[in-house]
Amino acid sequence: DGGITQSPKYLFRKEGQNVTLSCEQNLNHDAMYWYRQDPGQGLRLIYYSQIVNDFQKGDIAEGYSVSREKKESFPLTVTSAQKNPTAFYLCASGHTNYGYTFGSGTRLTVV
Amino acid sequence: GEDVEQSLFLSVREGDSSVINCTYTDSSSTYLYWYKQEPGAGLQLLTYIFSNMDMKQDQRLTVLLNKKDKHLSLRIADTQTGDSAIYFCAESIGWGYNKLIFGAGTRLAVHP
Numbered sequence: 001d002g003g004i005t006q007s008p009k010y011l012f013r014k015e016g017q018n019v020t021l022s023c024e025q026n027l028n029h030d031a032m033y034w035y036r037q038d039p040g041q042g043l044r045l046i047y048y049s050q051i052v053n054d055f056q057k058g059d060i061a062e063g064y065s066v067s068r069e070k071k072e073s074f075p076l077t078v079t080s081a082q083k084n085p086t087a088f089y090l091c092a093s094g095h096t097n098y099g100y101t102f103g104s105g106t107r108l109t110v111v
Numbered sequence: 112g113e114d115v116e117q118s119l120f121l122s123v124r125e126g127d128s129s130v131i132n133c134t135y136t137d138s139s140s141t142y143l144y145w146y147k148q149e150p151g152a153g154l155q156l157l158t159y160i161f162s163n164m165d166m167k168q169d170q171r172l173t174v175l176l177n178k179k180d181k182h183l184s185l186r187i188a189d190t191q192t193g194d195s196a197i198y199f200c201a202e203s204i205g206w207g208y209n210k211l212i213f214g215a216g217t218r219l220a221v222h223p
Contacts, residue, residue: 006153033210042115042199042213043154058210090153096203096211099144102153 002027006091006103012111013078013085021076021106023091031095032074036060037088037105046089049074078108086110115214117200122220129187131217133200136181140202143176144211145185148197157185157198187219195221 004025013019025032031050035043045058049068063082068074074093078085088107092100114136123129135143141162146154160167160174160183167174173186187194197216204212 035213040119040215042215045210048210092154096142099142099146099156099159100154100211102146102155104153105151107151 004091004093004101004103006089006106008106009104011106011108013108014111016080018077018079019108021078021089021091021108023074023076023103024072025074025093025101026072027093027101028071029093029095029101030071031093032068033092033100034058034064034066034074034076035090035092037090043090046076115200115202115212117198117214117217119215120218120220122222123190125190125192125221125223127190129185129190129194129219129221131185131187131198131200131219133183133185133214134181135183135200135202135212137202137204137212138178138181139204142203143174143183144199144201144203145172145174145183146199146201146213148199148216150196154199190219190221192221192223195219 007022033048034046044060046064047066049055065077090105091103094100117133144159145157147157148154171188175184197218199216200214201211
């Protein structure tokens with residue numbers, strides 16, 4: 001089955017630590033996206049990539065970094081510079097003409 | 112600017128129709144979408160409508176688009192308890208791999 005897989009489902013980060021969230025898709029989509037979801041708010045775009053080896057900042061890129069070395073993979077690193085990282089992170093892929101396919105999300109908590 | 116607004120909460124009785132409303136500000140929107148999110152899960156695309164259409168029907172779902180007023184609605188007929196979720200409206204601007212702009216989501220609660 002084609003789909004988009006995020007891992008882990010739950011992640012705990014200590015203060016000052018970098019963590020990496022995984023996102024893999026086998027839908028042969030060129031474009032991939034990372035969104036952050038906070039309670040009572042819509043999804044906010046962190047980074048997106050339209051093609052391998054290229055990515056652009058979204059609305060809230062500070063404190064995050066990404067890479068796109070393979071078409072299938074778009075990992076997100078939450079760095080220690082992100083002061084309020086506790087949130088639900090959603091990865092998506094696809095074309096805006098047809099709607100995105102979303103992964104099941106990673107819930108990140110600072111401990 | 113780009114902005115999508117939705118009411119935050121809607122409560123309906125099982126078997127009734129639900130209508131979730133959304134307004135957007137960018138007149139150059141090309142596609143508008145409705146997504147469903149169940150607790151702890153990702154977003155599931157329910158339906159979408161192209162900006163030159165007024166209405167789209169898909170089984171129990173009816174989408175109405177009033178482009179003049181920049182108003183989008185989602186009607187769910189015969190609402191069931193399994194429809195309880197958060198519903199997000201989203202718009203795409205322009206063509207190609209542009210980002211989607213999401214509303215804050217409407218939490219639909221279905222009660223007996």
